[in-house]
Amino acid sequence: MSRDHVPSPKSQQRRRLLQGAAALSMSGVAGLALAQQFPTAKVNTTKLAVTDTEVVVGQLHSATGTMAISETGSIQAEQLAIDQINAMGGVLGRKIRVIKEDGASDWPTFAEKSKKLLVNDRVAAVFGCWTSASRKAVLPIFEKENGMLYYPTFYEGLEQSKNVIYTGQEATQQILWGLDWASKEKKAKTYFLVGSDYIWPRTSMKIGRKHIENVLKTKVVGEEYYPLGHTNFNSLINKIKVAKPDVIFAAVVGGSNVAFYKQLKAAGVTADKQFLLTISVTEDEVLGIGGENMAGFYSSMKYFQSLDNANNKKFVEAFKAKYGKDAVIGDVTQAGYLGPWLWKAAVEKAGSFDVDKIAAASAGIELKTAPEGYVKVHENHHLWSKTRIGQAQKDGQFKVVAESPELIQPDPFPKGYQ
Amino acid sequence: MTFSDMMNIGLMQGFAGLSLFSVLLLMGLGLAIIFGQMGVINMAHGEFMTIGAYTIFAISHLTESFAPNLMGAYFPFAIAVAFVVAFVVGWGVEWAFIRHLYKRPLDTLLATWGLSLGMQQIFRSTFGPKEVSPTLPDWLMGSWAPAEGLDIPLNGLFVMALSVFVTCGVLIALYKSRWGLRVRATVANRTMANATGINTKRTDRLTFAIGCGIAGVAGAAFTTIGSTGPTSGSLYIVDAFLVVTFGGAASLLGTVVSAFGIAQTQSVTEFFMSGSNAKVLTLSAIVVILMLRPQGLFASKVRR
Numbered sequence: 001m002s003r004d005h006v007p008s009p010k011s012q013q014r015r016r017l018l019q020g021a022a023a024l025s026m027s028g029v030a031g032l033a034l035a036q037q038f039p040t041a042k043v044n045t046t047k048l049a050v051t052d053t054e055v056v057v058g059q060l061h062s063a064t065g066t067m068a069i070s071e072t073g074s075i076q077a078e079q080l081a082i083d084q085i086n087a088m089g090g091v092l093g094r095k096i097r098v099i100k101e102d103g104a105s106d107w108p109t110f111a112e113k114s115k116k117l118l119v120n121d122r123v124a125a126v127f128g129c130w131t132s133a134s135r136k137a138v139l140p141i142f143e144k145e146n147g148m149l150y151y152p153t154f155y156e157g158l159e160q161s162k163n164v165i166y167t168g169q170e171a172t173q174q175i176l177w178g179l180d181w182a183s184k185e186k187k188a189k190t191y192f193l194v195g196s197d198y199i200w201p202r203t204s205m206k207i208g209r210k211h212i213e214n215v216l217k218t219k220v221v222g223e224e225y226y227p228l229g230h231t232n233f234n235s236l237i238n239k240i241k242v243a244k245p246d247v248i249f250a251a252v253v254g255g256s257n258v259a260f261y262k263q264l265k266a267a268g269v270t271a272d273k274q275f276l277l278t279i280s281v282t283e284d285e286v287l288g289i290g291g292e293n294m295a296g297f298y299s300s301m302k303y304f305q306s307l308d309n310a311n312n313k314k315f316v317e318a319f320k321a322k323y324g325k326d327a328v329i330g331d332v333t334q335a336g337y338l339g340p341w342l343w344k345a346a347v348e349k350a351g352s353f354d355v356d357k358i359a360a361a362s363a364g365i366e367l368k369t370a371p372e373g374y375v376k377v378h379e380n381h382h383l384w385s386k387t388r389i390g391q392a393q394k395d396g397q398f399k400v401v402a403e404s405p406e407l408i409q410p411d412p413f414p415k416g417y418q
Numbered sequence: 419m420t421f422s423d424m425m426n427i428g429l430m431q432g433f434a435g436l437s438l439f440s441v442l443l444l445m446g447l448g449l450a451i452i453f454g455q456m457g458v459i460n461m462a463h464g465e466f467m468t469i470g471a472y473t474i475f476a477i478s479h480l481t482e483s484f485a486p487n488l489m490g491a492y493f494p495f496a497i498a499v500a501f502v503v504a505f506v507v508g509w510g511v512e513w514a515f516i517r518h519l520y521k522r523p524l525d526t527l528l529a530t531w532g533l534s535l536g537m538q539q540i541f542r543s544t545f546g547p548k549e550v551s552p553t554l555p556d557w558l559m560g561s562w563a564p565a566e567g568l569d570i571p572l573n574g575l576f577v578m579a580l581s582v583f584v585t586c587g588v589l590i591a592l593y594k595s596r597w598g599l600r601v602r603a604t605v606a607n608r609t610m611a612n613a614t615g616i617n618t619k620r621t622d623r624l625t626f627a628i629g630c631g632i633a634g635v636a637g638a639a640f641t642t643i644g645s646t647g648p649t650s651g652s653l654y655i656v657d658a659f660l661v662v663t664f665g666g667a668a669s670l671l672g673t674v675v676s677a678f679g680i681a682q683t684q685s686v687t688e689f690f691m692s693g694s695n696a697k698v699l700t701l702s703a704i705v706v707i708l709m710l711r712p713q714g715l716f717a718s719k720v721r722r
Contacts, residue, residue, distance in 0.1 A: 235693075
């Protein structure tokens, strides 16, 4: 759509009629009134794809390739949020239209598609990316073209940008509280760290080790990394048996997880004998692992599908109504859901779609309707959020057994942990 | 650490090596038959394994919904079905693609690679992009603990037994059966085999289909260890090719020895250094040996 496109009075009339006839006529009319209150020339001074009736946003995830497994949930949750916002009348009276692009699990493709979304389509915001590699690939483009990215994954931190809102947790939020809890709960003296071999687990373990040694004054008795996709953990399990750690602290990702937990169980390392805390298993992974193989182990996340609050009940219900009763919701899926809502709140606070104004308005935005409870955007563009410990159940769900009493301040550049 | 602890770890570590060996052997076996006997570079081998794995998943799902009291018994039956499904698909693929390419072996690489991408998309459309895992019978998950601190994984034992069974089956079929005789004759000298009245076309088709069927069994066995996704095949294929190339393409004995060598090296080094380093070390060792023996460990003496 042309960015200078001004609808003729006639087409405006037709649209008004159509909207009046639509099932959501009330909100449609209210939306229109709101749109007139915020004329396009005022709310869109940077030639974004915003008209009197519509605002275009982008969605950039891997719908194909190896990451599709993980990113499908985020794609679905973002779409659900956008549908719900549209049903409520849209943003500043404008319906959201989504342009979906497929990053295909390939970082150069992510970069190329983000450029297409920002330069050709002039989208007002992008919801997307999952791996840190894909985020790093698009970051310079978002900064150069001044776009707005809502990034849903928990990640290693060490990053902050005016052009990105990080709706997942950064490493310290997820790890430190979880380790403190394990130390108290288990009176743990020794830890065995294991992860897949790339940047996120390595950075997470570095932070974890510093905390274990310097703050908790306890010991790391083993630290191991295995290539992505590795499926044979028998030697590792023997090493763990030799080291006899009080706590296994795990950040194994993807399909490797299935092999890891199946083999742990097969080797007799089950929850009644061994305490295990992971930062990389959500409900999505348990689907593959099988609840009976994971049962009893703990996961440190900010969100679990079983969270007992009114927001979450509504969210789970809506998600299942749209994607089937067997659908499960993991941490990152929920974080994806927050993106469109946080963007809407920022646009409304700024009274404008302009990226600079949204970026400036973002700090301090609260979301009382978040399924995870309540979140607030920090000045560093990460979220204040709670951390929870879930214990895996046989049915593939987690039972929340502990929760940080306060929101935890995001600290992407933790002092003393780098 | 006491002496008995060390004994236990030693035993379990030995078992870990053996179970990796049987996994690699199952992966390589079907490929070795197709690659070694027919000279076809089957890049879709991994996807045939995935077919087997998805077959187990589908049957487990059906059993769970329609006959939950049979959950304890369905697994061996499902493995047989996995063989049949992969066999039939392999038969069709040979008929549709491969037979037109025997004179251009490098093109089989491209054709089967394209085929593997297509199959991945079919898996994705049928089963969705998320990784799945069948519900396994209880007797398969858990450990056999003959002594305190000694745990032998049951799924490892099962995979081991299965791979012994399949390997013996293949060896007997190849060296004691009529089909095996035809295959060996065709490999040795295709024109002469034709002249003696062997239907080499049918032999090829059967060989290819059996290779695919074994891949299906391998995939089925892996569901006890790992997960299944549309792209699982690409994870398997590297190891499968490694085993076959290292062993020497046309030699089944080579496949067995190379699977054993790779598994033990990997498993032992893994215990003494980090997992990633162990992999690097194993691969480097293979590269060095292949530089010294470019045909693999057991170069076959084939008249071409």
